[in-house]
Amino acid sequence: MPVKGNQFKSNSFKDDDQPRQTSGKVDKERGIKKALPKMPRFDMENGRAAKIAGLFSLLLSVYFLIAFTSYLFTWQEDQSYISQTNGGWHNLATGQTMHEIADAGTPVIAQNWLGKFGALLSNQFIYEWFGVASFIFIFIFFVLGYRLLFKVRLFSMVKTLAYSIFCIVFLSTAIGYFHAFITDYPHFLEGGFGYWCNRLLDAQVGPAGTGGLLVFLALAVLVIAYNIDFKIPSRKEKPVNAMAVDEVTPEPVELIDEEDIDIPVEWPRGNGNRVKDTLAAQVNAVKPEPVQQQPPMVQTPTYHEPIVLTPTTTARHEPEEEDEIPLTIDVNRPMPELAVEKADDVKAQELVNKFGIYDHRLDLASYKFPHLDLLENHGSNKISVNAEELEANKNKIVETLNHYNIEIDKIKATIGPTVTLYEIIPAPGVRISKIKNLEDDIALSLAALGIRIIAPMPGKGTIGIEVPNSSPEMVSMRSILATEKFQTTTMDLPIALGKTISNEVFIADLAKMPHLLVAGATGQGKSVGINAILVSLLFKKHPAELKFVLVDPKKVELTLFRKIERHFLAKLPDEADAIITDTKKVVNTLNSLCIEMDQRYDLLKDAQVRNLKEYNAKFVNRKISDPEKHRYLPFIVLVIDEFADLMMTAGKEVEVPIARIAQLARAVGIHLVIATQRPSVNIITGTIKANFPSRLAFRVLSKIDSRTILDAGGADQLIGRGDMLFSTGSDLIRLQCAFVDTPEVEAISNFIGEQRGYPTAMLLPEYVGEGETSSAKEYDPDDRDPMFEEAARLIVLHQQGSTSLIQRKMKLGYNRAGRIIDQLEAAGIVGAFEGSKARDVLYPDEYSLERYLETLQKPKD
Numbered sequence: 001m002p003v004k005g006n007q008f009k010s011n012s013f014k015d016d017d018q019p020r021q022t023s024g025k026v027d028k029e030r031g032i033k034k035a036l037p038k039m040p041r042f043d044m045e046n047g048r049a050a051k052i053a054g055l056f057s058l059l060l061s062v063y064f065l066i067a068f069t070s071y072l073f074t075w076q077e078d079q080s081y082i083s084q085t086n087g088g089w090h091n092l093a094t095g096q097t098m099h100e101i102a103d104a105g106t107p108v109i110a111q112n113w114l115g116k117f118g119a120l121l122s123n124q125f126i127y128e129w130f131g132v133a134s135f136i137f138i139f140i141f142f143v144l145g146y147r148l149l150f151k152v153r154l155f156s157m158v159k160t161l162a163y164s165i166f167c168i169v170f171l172s173t174a175i176g177y178f179h180a181f182i183t184d185y186p187h188f189l190e191g192g193f194g195y196w197c198n199r200l201l202d203a204q205v206g207p208a209g210t211g212g213l214l215v216f217l218a219l220a221v222l223v224i225a226y227n228i229d230f231k232i233p234s235r236k237e238k239p240v241n242a243m244a245v246d247e248v249t250p251e252p253v254e255l256i257d258e259e260d261i262d263i264p265v266e267w268p269r270g271n272g273n274r275v276k277d278t279l280a281a282q283v284n285a286v287k288p289e290p291v292q293q294q295p296p297m298v299q300t301p302t303y304h305e306p307i308v309l310t311p312t313t314t315a316r317h318e319p320e321e322e323d324e325i326p327l328t329i330d331v332n333r334p335m336p337e338l339a340v341e342k343a344d345d346v347k348a349q350e351l352v353n354k355f356g357i358y359d360h361r362l363d364l365a366s367y368k369f370p371h372l373d374l375l376e377n378h379g380s381n382k383i384s385v386n387a388e389e390l391e392a393n394k395n396k397i398v399e400t401l402n403h404y405n406i407e408i409d410k411i412k413a414t415i416g417p418t419v420t421l422y423e424i425i426p427a428p429g430v431r432i433s434k435i436k437n438l439e440d441d442i443a444l445s446l447a448a449l450g451i452r453i454i455a456p457m458p459g460k461g462t463i464g465i466e467v468p469n470s471s472p473e474m475v476s477m478r479s480i481l482a483t484e485k486f487q488t489t490t491m492d493l494p495i496a497l498g499k500t501i502s503n504e505v506f507i508a509d510l511a512k513m514p515h516l517l518v519a520g521a522t523g524q525g526k527s528v529g530i531n532a533i534l535v536s537l538l539f540k541k542h543p544a545e546l547k548f549v550l551v552d553p554k555k556v557e558l559t560l561f562r563k564i565e566r567h568f569l570a571k572l573p574d575e576a577d578a579i580i581t582d583t584k585k586v587v588n589t590l591n592s593l594c595i596e597m598d599q600r601y602d603l604l605k606d607a608q609v610r611n612l613k614e615y616n617a618k619f620v621n622r623k624i625s626d627p628e629k630h631r632y633l634p635f636i637v638l639v640i641d642e643f644a645d646l647m648m649t650a651g652k653e654v655e656v657p658i659a660r661i662a663q664l665a666r667a668v669g670i671h672l673v674i675a676t677q678r679p680s681v682n683i684i685t686g687t688i689k690a691n692f693p694s695r696l697a698f699r700v701l702s703k704i705d706s707r708t709i710l711d712a713g714g715a716d717q718l719i720g721r722g723d724m725l726f727s728t729g730s731d732l733i734r735l736q737c738a739f740v741d742t743p744e745v746e747a748i749s750n751f752i753g754e755q756r757g758y759p760t761a762m763l764l765p766e767y768v769g770e771g772e773t774s775s776a777k778e779y780d781p782d783d784r785d786p787m788f789e790e791a792a793r794l795i796v797l798h799q800q801g802s803t804s805l806i807q808r809k810m811k812l813g814y815n816r817a818g819r820i821i822d823q824l825e826a827a828g829i830v831g832a833f834e835g836s837k838a839r840d841v842l843y844p845d846e847y848s849l850e851r852y853l854e855t856l857q858k859p860k861d
């Protein structure tokens with residue numbers, strides 16, 4: 001496995017005198033050792049004390065639970081034991097067992113399940129203090145223990161304590177209050193606290209006052225906790241109106257039976273029938289579920305759940321019987337497609353459960369991606385600009401500017417692989433255009449080619465001067481592809497272009513561009529750039545996911561990729577060579593790509609998706625209803641190495657399909673990379689330019705060429721050898737192209753080519769150009785395809801005269817299937833071509849077909 005960048009997360013251990021220890025355990029121990037002088041071992045930070053406290057608290061809650069529960073059953077014995085031992089607690093320390101106490105003449109022993117201590121504790125809490133409300137202590141200890149031990153916050157600790165204490169006091173007093181009506185003696189139900197508290201209140205405010213106080217306290221706490229509404233009495237007084245409009249709540253909620261859901265719904269006028277349901281409906285109003293269950297309600301009128309409608313207005317509605325204006329509320333009906341989609345989803349899920357998701361890589365499951373060892377390390381990949389060079393350049397820049405009375409506040413250098421960027425902040429009041437005009441003077445004083453002034457630097461508030469390094473560094477493809485950035489990229493079509501001026505790896509997504517125009521004078525690195533693009537895609541994509549259509553009028557540049565024909569190339573059917581060099585064939589290929597594009601759009605439309613990614617995702621998850629008609633769609637990248645040559649020879653014939661593909665093909669995953677030596681306006685026409693927002697300029701010979709390709713100067717000032725400007729429409733970035741040599745490309749092609757591939761290159765739809773139209777009549781009956789009869793049977797069986805049926809079922813190329821259908825037409829088995837409709841099948845059943853086929857065979861015999 002290649003090393004993916006710097007593996008160290010931080011260098012914070014650098015200054016540590018001690019040798020670096022790798023084990024986490026050792027590190028932890030070190031941390032403890034360091035803490036030793038300051039803290040004892042059981043400090044809260046280490047969490048030990050908290051854990052022990054948590055454990056204890058949980059144990060306590062369990063202990064209390066058992067003891068208290070037991071006390072409910074054994075309180076009489078326990079109390080007798082305690083009273084006979086004079087309070088009981090002092091016995092605990094004596095070590096006397098209960099049996100010893102019994103033997104000593106005590107007639108009753110403690111029966112609590114937790115013995116003496118359980119009896120004493122329960123008696124204390126329940127009888128002496130808070131009665132059955134003491135059970136709440138169990139809850140407190142449990143919440144506390146759980147929090148401390150597992151660090152899980154079940155409830156807020158403050159709230160738990162506050163509400164629990166209130167409940168203990170309130171319950172104990174309330175039980176005492178009610179119990180006082182039955183008996184005047186203290187009882188374990190309310191405990192000593194409840195009993196005495198109640199007696200105290202009784203003496204002060206009387207039983208009625210105590211009752212009122214208790215009710216008030218209960219309601220007050222409910223308001224604090226839940227902000228409850230007090231609206232029930234008013235609804236009872238005016239049942240008819242209360243149903244229609246809420247008196248108290250600012251947002252009235254209206255409830256209607258399912259008969260009223262016959263959309264549009266009328267705002268209720270207060271008929272008596274609904275009043276009956278008001279209370280029941282109100283209960284339902286609290287639950288949001290009935291609203292979400294609207295679809296079945298709307299579809300099935302027998303559904304008996306009420307629907308909740310919330311009017312948008314917050315104003316009070318006081319319906320008046322006479323002049324009430326009916327309000328119509330439009331409830332959104334569920335979209336019928338949703339139901340269909342749901343059904344499809346279920347079906348898809350069943351298919352996925354049965355067959356698993358569709359694996360488009362399965363045909364070449366053993367395919368191995370090229371590895372980094374196929375690439376070489378060019379150069380040292382280190383920046384070799386020395387301090388003297390930087391200082392000298394800085395001085396020259398400052399001097400030159402000073403000559404023209406331009407003061408500088410600050411200057412900063414960023415060293416890149418081929419150029420160094422000097423960013424200057426001019427003194428206030430200096431006009432930027434003045435510096436920009438000095439480009440040639442600065443170049444002269446630095447005695448260097450390729451100086452570019454960027455004034456102002458976008459988004460930086462500085463002026464940039466790019467000065468070529470005296471010894472530029474080569475950026476090897478290997479160093480780029482080995483980076484974590486490339487290895488972990490999630491781009492659809494990542495292309496590693498090289499490094500930026502600040503030495504950062506630059507990777508762009510061709511799928512987003514969506515097409516790339518490459519221009520540059522001869523010998524400036526264009527072919528290397530195209531190889532870099534192809535190689536980066538080959539490193540990232542499986543043959544099932546990507547196909548190239550390679551056009552190489554120069555006949556030599558792309559030949560290296562011939563070996564990957566059966567893996568990565570696409571070609572016209574019956575074409576011998578996958579790499580197209582003939583202009584005529586280029587025209588056919590481009591038109592064929594247009595057909596492929598149209599077919600892909602049809603597939604996307606049929607699958608109801610918007611782009612290739614969604615389509616493939618749907619296909620893979622078996623969510624497409626008619627999988628027979630569909631297929632996994634790989635990206636197609638069309639690369640034209642010398643576009644000028646094509647334009648010279650074919651002109652409009654290539655321009656029109658290219659413009660069409662460029663305009664439309666993005667969504668269906670067809671992307672173009674077009675390179676040219678001569679970026680003149682008659683080659684890169686307005687139509688083409690408009691559809692290629694992403695452009696890559698190597699060094700060109702004139703400013704005009706630079707303007708043609710980039711709509712800006714700068715490409716003429718590059719230094720060549722892979723120095724380039726990348727424009728995405730808004731940004732202009734200077735890059736050093738990654739270098740990949742021919743032997744490396746060859747090694748990669750061999751590596752892929754030697755692996756098992758598909759039987760052929762991907763076949764594009766056949767395009768028959770003007771003057772090449774074939775006619776069914778031309779077919780010689782003796783020259784029928786060997787699969788003619790099989791195809792005839794297939795067509796008659798399916799009663800569908802379509803080329804794609806033959807193609808799919810018999811696994812033939814489009815071209816051959818097309819030929820067979822023409823032969824079937826000539827033989828009178830299918831009717832004539834009718835545009836988008838399938839041809840008529842002229843034989844209704846297989847029997848009549850067989851008889852006809854026999855007659856066809858006779859002359860042969």
Ligand SMILES: Nc1ncnc2c1ncn2[C@@H]1O[C@H](COP(=O)(O)OP(=O)(O)OP(=O)(O)O)[C@@H](O)[C@H]1O
Pocket residue numbers: 474475520521522523524525526527528529677721722723736737738739740
């Ligand atoms: N990224 C690069 N880093 C270093 N050197 C490069 C780089 N790209 C190209 N070169 C040098 O420039 C030479 C010419 O490059 P290349 O063949 O790509 O030019 P070209 O623009 O395709 O020329 P032509 O149009 O004539 O084919 C290469 O042989 C190589 O020495």
